[in-house]
Amino acid sequence: MQRHVENFNSCNYGDAKYWDARYIKEAGAFDWYQRYSSLRPFFLKFIPFSSRILMVGCGNAVLSEDMVKDGYEDIVNTDISSVAIEMMKKKYKDIPQLKYMTMDVRDMSFFQDDSFDSVVDKGTLDSLMCGTDAPLSAAQMLGEVSRLIKAGGIYILITYGDPTVRVPYLNRHGYNWKITLYIIPRPGFVKPDGSSSSSESFLEPVPITENGKLPAGFVLEDPESHYIYVCQKMGEGDPAVHL
Numbered sequence: 001m002q003r004h005v006e007n008f009n010s011c012n013y014g015d016a017k018y019w020d021a022r023y024i025k026e027a028g029a030f031d032w033y034q035r036y037s038s039l040r041p042f043f044l045k046f047i048p049f050s051s052r053i054l055m056v057g058c059g060n061a062v063l064s065e066d067m068v069k070d071g072y073e074d075i076v077n078t079d080i081s082s083v084a085i086e087m088m089k090k091k092y093k094d095i096p097q098l099k100y101m102t103m104d105v106r107d108m109s110f111f112q113d114d115s116f117d118s119v120v121d122k123g124t125l126d127s128l129m130c131g132t133d134a135p136l137s138a139a140q141m142l143g144e145v146s147r148l149i150k151a152g153g154i155y156i157l158i159t160y161g162d163p164t165v166r167v168p169y170l171n172r173h174g175y176n177w178k179i180t181l182y183i184i185p186r187p188g189f190v191k192p193d194g195s196s197s198s199s200e201s202f203l204e205p206v207p208i209t210e211n212g213k214l215p216a217g218f219v220l221e222d223p224e225s226h227y228i229y230v231c232q233k234m235g236e237g238d239p240a241v242h243l
Helices: 016-025 036-046 063-070 082-091 124-129 134-148 163-170
Strands: 052-056 074-079 098-102 116-122 149-159 177-184 226-233
Touching (some): 036 116, 036 149, 036 226, 052 063, 082 098, 116 124, 124 149, 134 163, 149 163, 163 177
Parallel strands (some): 052 074, 052 116
Antiparallel strands (some): 149 226, 177 226
């Protein structure tokens, strides 16, 4: 069964007050969805160590710390929660490769166009999709992400949203993104005996149909897998890419 959490708006996940209260209550580090060890093959494939990286909705995760330990040199971390940002500033004050700023992903006008080589999003778009005015919030965020990425740069989205609910937002003409999809199981998932899967390797891209769906008959190894969308921003002289 696929999860469409955006149908349940019991909390406004786009509200700083919600996240401030949550980080005060839950002070320990927490990584949504996947840890760096699982994402590392994708990062190494698409993001050079020398890239200037924007981590949106960083929260109190250790993802950026693990990336720096692995060799990444410049990661700007933003979050709507000033509580989380102040916590992380203190925690990483002696690590110059990590910068932290309080910022709403729907308005990142502090940064100039083409400021980053890569943007990483692990659950932030999903949070907006669970909040009020979800379609508008998502469009605002993705428009800002597209604006900030240099031509040839990469936006990596880690999400629970399958192509039917995420591709329509990613596939806007103004972004001019070439989208490649990967699917990985939840951490700790154990494949049941005798189960089948349509994927030979998690590192192999999964084709998406023209109408933004998985191929007919495609079987997920883990029904609650996470989806990784690698969106490369094409240059002005490149042909437009749309699914």
